[in-house]
Amino acid sequence: MSMGKYRCLSCKKEFELDEKAATIRCPACGSRFVEVLDAPNRKRGKSWSAKTFSVK
Numbered sequence: 001m002s003m004g005k006y007r008c009l010s011c012k013k014e015f016e017l018d019e020k021a022a023t024i025r026c027p028a029c030g031s032r033f034v035e036v037l038d039a040p041n042r043k044r045g046k047s048w049s050a051k052t053f054s055v056k
Contacts, residue, residue, distance in 0.1 A: 002018070002019045002020075003016045003017065003018060003019070004016065004017060004018075004019050004036065004038065005036075005037040005038040006024060006026075006034040006035065006036060006037060007034065007035045007037055008026035008028065008029060008031050008033070008034055008035075009031070009033040009034060009035055010026065010029055010031040010033060011026060011028050011029045011031070013026060013027075013028045013029070014037065015027055015028075
C-alpha cells in the first residue's frame with residue numbers, strides 16, 4: 001500500500017494517507033486545503049532493463 005505525506009495548510013498538522021483515498025482531508029480539523037510533502041512514485045510504461053534498452 002502506497003502512502004503519501006501531507007500537511008494541512010490550516011492547522012499545520014502533518015499526516016499520511018493512502019494514495020487511493022477518495023478525498024484528502026486533514027484528520028485533525030477536516031480542512032481540504034493540504035500540501036503534498038512526499039507523494040509515492042508512479043511507474044508508467046515498460047521498465048528499462050539491459051534486454052529491452054539498446055543504444056543505436
